[in-house]
Structure formats: structure tokens, C-alpha cells
Amino acid sequence: MRISSFAHGILSLLVLTILTACVPATKIPVDTVSYPYKAGARQECLIVFLPGRGAAVTDYDKEGFIDTARQAGIRADMVSTDLHLGYYIDGTAFMRLREDVIQPARSRGYVCIWLVGISLGAYGALAYEVKYPGEITGLVLFAPYLGDKEIIDEISSAGSVKTWKPGSIAESDYQRKLWAWIKEYASKPHDSPVIYLGYGKKDRFAREDGLLAETLDSNRIITGPGIHAWTTWKPLWQSLLNTEVGSGFLGVPKFQNP
DSSP states (O other): OOOOHHHHTTGGGOOHHHHHSOOOOOOSSOOEEEEOSBTTBOOSEEEEEEOOTTOOTTHHHHTTHHHHHHHTTOOOEEEEEOOOHHHHHTTOHHHHHIIIIIHHHHHTTOSEEEEEEETHHHHHHHHHHHHSTTSOSEEEEESOOOOOHHHHHHHHHHSSTTTOOOOSOOTTOHHHHHHHHHHHHHTSOTTTTEEEEEEETTOTTHHHHHHHHTTSOGGGEEEESOOSSHHHHHHHHHHHHHHHTTTTGGGOOTTOOO
16 A cells, blocks of 8 residues: 555554554545434534544544533534544545545535544644645644654754744655644634644643644633543533633634523
């Protein structure tokens, strides 16, 4: 199987046993599970969930993310995608997300589309915006993987993302492209797209997530105790919904009562 340049950017996530293990086969179109707000009545907003490495397409539902959003008053349709590791390895992750989910959603009339991802899925959500700018309304990123130790060390040594100089960027250097985009985003009004970030203070990606946090509006960052696990992300999701619903978050109009 040919490994794309994007896949090289995530290989540090994987130990050899995972690289050599059986990766689920990719499909066209990618499998999805839909959670409409009301059967037969399309809402204006669609929330698209992207899985972490090894997660199942139904995990967001099993872990309570769907019910929590409903209880918080989120009037949006939701869809969970099975955009697993295999799509990143063969270089089709963004193509499948765009052709099988995002573009059809726009054709059906959705006005706003949010991507919600954990770990690898959060990386994918951010990288999708880099590849296809302007297509997504907002991103909710939980503990995103953001690159190898080498580039994180480089940015940290520079003092911050804002003072870091990316230099010339090779076409295949996707990690540097990602951080160069983050640097540019930090210099603009933070509304295109809106980005929310959540992670546990003991998460293995807390260092690089902290660098990203420095570029975002402070009221769009939520942290808590915990490691890289659902037990951390679930309360962060709950807190984020409790804090931001009514401010336009996830398509809920300002001042709307749930």
C-alpha cells in the first residue's frame, strides 16, 4: 500500500506493532451513523464527529456525546464518521470526508457544519481546514495530535508559535504546513473558523496542545485533570456545552433557550 505524505506526518503516533497490525479496510463512501435532531426535518446545522485512533463509529454515542448535546439544547443534526486510521494511511481521509460527508451536506442545504474530533480525529479536523479552507464553520478539538517531537521542540525553543519561523516548507512536510497555518490563524480574528480546544493537563499531547492554546481566544479553551481518555473528554464536552450554548456554539443561535 502506498503511504501518502500526510501519513508520514502521523507515523510517530504509531508503534511498530500497530503499523504492522491489520488496519480496517477503507470504503467508498465512508461509513457513517446519523443522529437527526428530528426525523424528516433537516436542521440548519450539522455536527460531524471524527474518531480517534482505534475508536468505533458508534463510540461518540456510547460515550454520551450525542445525548449530552441534546440535553444542552443543541438543535442540530449529527453524524459520526468511521474515518479510521486506514484512510489516513492511504491518503484518502480528506477526500472521503469532503466527497462523502461535507459536500453532500452542503447540497442538502446545511448552512453551518462543525467538525468535532478527538486525538487523531481532532488532528484530522484541523488538517481538513488547512487543506480546504473556508468550508467548515467551526472546530471542536479534544487532545489533538499536532506533530512529532522534533517540530514541537522547535516551536517551544522559539518561545511560541507567534515567534516561531517556519522557514521554507517542503510539499511533503505536512506537520510544518499545519503549524504554519496555526501561526497565520493566530494573527487574524479567530472566527474563520471558530476553534474550541479541550484537553487534560496530564494528556500525553498537553505540551503541543498548550502551544495551540496560546494562539486561541482564552474563552474557547477548556482544560481539566485527566489523561488521553474518554473519562477526560466527556466532562470537557459537558463543560463546553454548558458554557457556550446560547452564544452561537454548534449552531445554537445567540440567546436561544434550550
